Amino acid sequence: MPTGAAAPLLAVRDLSLSFATAxxxxxITRNVGFSxxxxxxVGLVGESGCGKTVTGLSLLRLLPAHSAHVRGEIVFDGVDLxxxxxxxxxxxxxxxxxxxxxxPMSALDPVFTVGDQISEAYRVHFPxxxxxxxxxAIEALREVGIPAPERRCDEYPHQLSGGMRQRVxxxxxxxxKPKLLIADEPTTALDVTVQAQITDLLRSLSERTGTALIFIxxxxxxVAETCTRMxxxxxxxxxxxxxxxxxxxxxxxxxxxxxxxxxxxxxxxxGVLSSIPGRVPSPNAMPAGCxxxxxxxxxxxxxxxxxxxxxxxxxxxxxxxxxxxLALPGAVN
Ligand SMILES: Nc1ncnc2c1ncn2[C@@H]1O[C@H](COP(=O)(O)OP(=O)(O)OP(=O)(O)O)[C@@H](O)[C@H]1O
Ligand code: SF4
Ligand SMILES: [Mg+2]
Numbered sequence: 001m002p003t004g005a006a007a008p009l010l011a012v013r014d015l016s017l018s019f020a021t022a023x024x025x026x027x028i029t030r031n032v033g034f035s036x037x038x039x040x041x042v043g044l045v046g047e048s049g050c051g052k053t054v055t056g057l058s059l060l061r062l063l064p065a066h067s068a069h070v071r072g073e074i075v076f077d078g079v080d081l082x083x084x085x086x087x088x089x090x091x092x093x094x095x096x097x098x099x100x101x102x103x104p105m106s107a108l109d110p111v112f113t114v115g116d117q118i119s120e121a122y123r124v125h126f127p128x129x130x131x132x133x134x135x136x137a138i139e140a141l142r143e144v145g146i147p148a149p150e151r152r153c154d155e156y157p158h159q160l161s162g163g164m165r166q167r168v169x170x171x172x173x174x175x176x177k178p179k180l181l182i183a184d185e186p187t188t189a190l191d192v193t194v195q196a197q198i199t200d201l202l203r204s205l206s207e208r209t210g211t212a213l214i215f216i217x218x219x220x221x222x223v224a225e226t227c228t229r230m231x232x233x234x235x236x237x238x239x240x241x242x243x244x245x246x247x248x249x250x251x252x253x254x255x256x257x258x259x260x261x262x263x264x265x266x267x268x269x270x271g272v273l274s275s276i277p278g279r280v281p282s283p284n285a286m287p288a289g290c291x292x293x294x295x296x297x298x299x300x301x302x303x304x305x306x307x308x309x310x311x312x313x314x315x316x317x318x319x320x321x322x323x324x325x326l327a328l329p330g331a332v333n
Pocket of ligand 3: 052053054184
C-alpha cells in the first residue's frame, strides 16, 4: 500500500463489507486497503456499483448497523474507528472526518435557516453561545465564497441555487476544521460551470486548511485537476493505487487504462470514444480470481487465480497478474 512521506492520517486495512439479505450474507467489498497522508487529496474512481460510496460510508460507520457487517481496520490518527463506542464515533463524525454528498437538498433541513444549520454543526462539538455560533457560520459562508453571508445566513435552503446549497454543505462540513473530508460525487447534480467552481473550491480549501480529501467521482478529469493520487475500485476491490501523474501516463491495470481511454480529451485526439465492453459483475455473481477477467482484452491463462495488490513502481500498486509486462495506454502519451 503506498503511503505519502508523512505518517498516514488514515490507514484502511482489509476492509470487507457484507450486507445481510433474505438470501444470506452478500459480500460487497473485499480486503480494501489504502492510506491517506495528512492534507493529501485522493480521487476514488470506478464505474457505478464498484463500492465507492459504501467504502466512504464504512469509514464513518454510517451504514445501517442491523444489516451491514464491516470487518478490517480503519486506523484514523492512530485509533481504529471500528473499535470506538457509538458515542466516541459520533464525536469523530463531523469534527475530525466530514462527508458531503451528491444532493445537498436532501442533507439540509428545509425548516431551519442555513445559518442555524451551519452553526449547529459547530455547536454539537464545541460549546459556544448562539451568537458566536452565528458569527462562525457567517465566516464559514464567506470562506466558501457566498456573497453577502450576513444576509444569506438567515435564508432557508430553498432560497438558494443548487451550487449555493452545495457551498453551504461544504461550509457545514468544514466548520469544525476536520482533518479529512470525504466528498461523494459532490458536483454530479450541478450545471457544468458550477461543477468546476465547486471542484476548484474544494481543492483550494484543502490546500489552505490542510484538510485531506477523498474525492469520490466518475470523472477522471476532475481527479487529474484536483488530486495528487488516484485509487481505482473495481467490483468491490481496490485494483490500482498510484500518484495521479504516474497513472495518467502509465496505468498498470487494464481497467484503469480503459477508464482513462474513455476520457473525452483523449478520445477527441484519437478520434475514437472507447468504452469498456461489458459491465461490472453483480455482488452475488462475482467470478473467482481477477474480477475484471470477463471484460479484459489482456486476460490470459493464470488470470483466474486470486491476485493481491503488488508494488509495480514507486508508490504505485496494482492488482493484475500482468501489471509489469503490459504497456497500457493512459490519458497522456
Ligand atoms: N444497503 C445495501 N444493501 C445491499 N446492497 C447494497 C446496499 N448499498 C449498496 N449496496 C450494493 O453495494 C454495491 C456497491 O454500491 P455503491 O453505492 O458503493 O457503488 P458506487 O461505486 O458508489 O456506485 P455509483 O457510482 O453508482 O455511486 C452495489 O452493488 C450496491 O447494489
Ligand atoms: S489479471 Fe489478467 S484478466 Fe485481470 S486485469 Fe490483469 S490481465 Fe486482465
Ligand atoms: Mg456512489
